[in-house]
Amino acid sequence: MGTRTSSVLRLAALLSVFGCGESGAPPPTPTGTVAANLTDAPISLDSVSRVDVYVVSLDATMRNATDDDIKNTGSPTSQNPRTGWVTIANPLHSYNLMELRNGVSAPLGVDDIPIGSYRRFRLVIDTDQSTVTLRDGKVLKTTSNPGIRWPSAGRSGVKVDMTGTFNLTQSGATLLVDFNLEDSFVLAGPTISNGGLIFNPVLRAEKK
Secondary structure, X not given: OOOOOOEEEEEEEEEEOOOOOOOOOOOOOOEEEEEEEEEEOOOOOOOEEEEEEEEEEEEEEOOOOOHHHHHOOOOOOOOOOOOOOEEEEOOOEEEEHHHOOOOOEEEEEEEEEEOEEEOXXXXXXXXXXXXXXXXXXXXXXXXXXXXXXXXXXXXXXXEEEEOOOEEEOOOOEEEEEEEOHHHHEEEOOOXXXXXXXXXXXXXXXXXX
């Protein structure tokens, strides 16, 4: 299908330091500001003109979360990343990954999260609002024929694999998330036009 293609989620983590509270009161938990952006490297899916992914949120946790926990987006996020998920960005926006190439990026959002070592990240997408458009104008989605088979209907958490941990400190850090488009879509038939696609997300991250 051509050379391997990847999209990139750039998370620039900047420290936001807060002073102590009243005398005798415990100081608030330090937080770090994470600015999230979305970008894409050149893609080689010859028959595809657009890949529109509707991003609900980007979440993080300090726990060693299971795959089921990552996929399950029914529970609200927590303010404590040691026991639950914290939301880094909440764009509620559709991104055409094909347009985000050659260093172009689109912001996902900015928020403060507690500093510390994060073990898992997940990208929450709305599969009902995500589509793939072919060069002949045909739009593949959940309800089309041919269409796209997603891991679950509606909102789904997608795991972001990372070796080690992401340490958010006072000096700040950057997390680079690689969304491999070519490996994330599998043919469901002999061609896309005949059988559609199966979404099998492959996302990896590294600290920069």
